[in-house]
Amino acid sequence: MENSMETGLFWICLASRHSSMFDEIYWKFINTRFFGPFTTIEERLSLLSAEELRSMNTFVEEEMRQASEGRLASHYSIDELVDL
Numbered sequence: 001m002e003n004s005m006e007t008g009l010f011w012i013c014l015a016s017r018h019s020s021m022f023d024e025i026y027w028k029f030i031n032t033r034f035f036g037p038f039t040t041i042e043e044r045l046s047l048l049s050a051e052e053l054r055s056m057n058t059f060v061e062e063e064m065r066q067a068s069e070g071r072l073a074s075h076y077s078i079d080e081l082v083d084l
Contacts, residue, residue, distance in 0.1 A: 024077065024078060
C-alpha cells in the first residue's frame with residue numbers, strides 16, 4: 001500500500017471504486033500529481049482533444065439531465081467515505 005501511495009495508484013483505485021467521490025479525489029490528489037500545479041480550468045481543458053471535449057460535453061449533459069430528474073448518485077466527502 002505504501003508503494004501505491006507513492007505512485008498515486010491508491011487515489012486512482014479509490015476514485016474508481018467510489019465514483020460519487022471521483023471529482024473530489026481527482027482534483028485533490030490525482031490532477032497535480034500527473035499534470036502539475038493547477039492554474040486554470042481553461043489550461044486543463046486545452047490538454048483535451050476535440051473528441052475528448054465532445055465526449056465530456058455529452059457526459060455533462062447526461063449528468064445534468066439525471067440531476068434534474070432526481071436520479072443523480074449521492075456524493076460523499078472523503079471524511080464521510082472514511083467513516084463508511
